[in-house]
Amino acid sequence: MIDIPFLLEFGLLNLALFTAGYIGKVFKLPTAIFYIIIGILLGKFIHEDETIERFSELGIVLLFFYLGLEFNIVRAVSTAKRIWTVGLLDIFFNFFVIFAVLKLMGFSWLISFLGGAVAYASSSAITTKVIADNKRIANPETEMILGLMVFEDIVAPIMLAVLAGIMTGGELTPVMFGIMAFKIIAVFSMVYLIVMLFRDKLSNFIDKFINEDLFILFAFGGLIVFAGFTQAIGLSEAIGAFLMGMIISETGKSHDVEKSMFSIKELAVAIFFFLFGANIVIDKSLLDIKSIVMIFVIVVLSMIGKFLTGYIGGKFYGLSKRASMTAGFSIINRGEFSIVISKLSPANFSPFFGVYILIMAITGILFAQYAPKISKFLVKPQKPAL
Secondary structure (H helix, E strand, O other), X not given: OOOOOHHHHHHHXXXXXXXXXXXXXXXXXXXXXXXXXXXXXXXXXXXXXHHHHHHHHHHHHHHHHHHHOOOOHXXXXXXXXXXXXXXXXXXXXXXXXXXXXXXXXXXXXXXXXXXXXXXXXXXXHHHHHHHHHOOOOOOOXXXXXXXXXXXXXXXXXXXXXXXXXXXXXXXXXHHHHHHHHHHHHHHHHXXXXXXXXXXXXXXXXXXXXXXXXXXXXXXXXHHHHHHHHHHHOOOOHHHHHHHHHHHHHHHOOXXXXXXXXXXXXXXXXXHHHHHHXXXXXXXXXXXXXXXXXXXXXXXXHHHHHHHHHHXXXXXXXXXXXXXXXXXXXXXXXXXXXXXXXXXXXXXXHHHHHHHHHHHHHHHHHHHHHHHHHHHHHHOOOOOOXX
8 A cells, every 4th residue: 555644645635525525515415424425435545544543533522622612510410400311211212222122133142232332322423513513502402412412421431331341251340330420420520629619710811811822722732631531531531521611611701712713623523524434344244134124123213212312302301392303303313432332343243333323324414404494394383372
């Protein structure tokens, strides 16, 4: 294979992403779909570069940071109190149902567990990008969706830890789960203390330096350090990024900080979706009848499961019928956690999980993009009583 200099490779990648994004704009479709497709087509030439792989990690970090900017602590606590019912529905419909169906189809306990874990979490990256791009942050259903994304971001790493323990033959004990719970509580408590003790000082600091060129170094560096810290202690980097955004939100300076980091976010997110597509493996073994049936069954169950999570959960959450339906259509996609978990699967199942993720990512993006219009079409406004 030709040894291409990194700068040339990175430059060509950005031009390819620009072309893909432009096509998306022309056809008025989400650009993420075209980033994924270009990743599938060109990924084998580029995605093995470790520098680009590392850079793509910034995409999910910056996405969650931007979401955290919209969530102050009062709002987050209020959401947490109300989201647990939706979270339990999510686990039931999108993990246990898939697990049970695969077991009934004759697959082993391990493959059934893997299938349930791969199908469990919606893509935070896809969901949040569609919401942000379509300016739906203030929509009534968005708070519940974002709360559910955070809930999943806590549960999915636990599933990953369980699977890793099974694959390596390690012993899974209640102590392991207790340690995980302790870490989560400790990190949230630390964030609360930082806000209570340093909110005003941080606000004054941002006021002083926000218009300086140096400010982006502080904001970007602080974000990456906090995300790296949560990753280092065994939690998701997305949780750290989200909490850092909440800290900034408490200062009242979220809009200024958001503007200063916008360009970095767009580049990192585009590369993230490119590598998302590059990691999807398509193999001839998928032509097997059992594999086709398996994919079809899981895709259908996954779509229904996420829709029911959003719709029924939305009603529990206090949303209207239309907003609940919008929530259901918005979370159908699967993405980054599904890819990470699927890498633990035996080699002969990797192509299956790759195609499943591709189908769910693309259809999920389309459902999320047009969720408000679909809901508006399906739920007609009630006529006022005479």
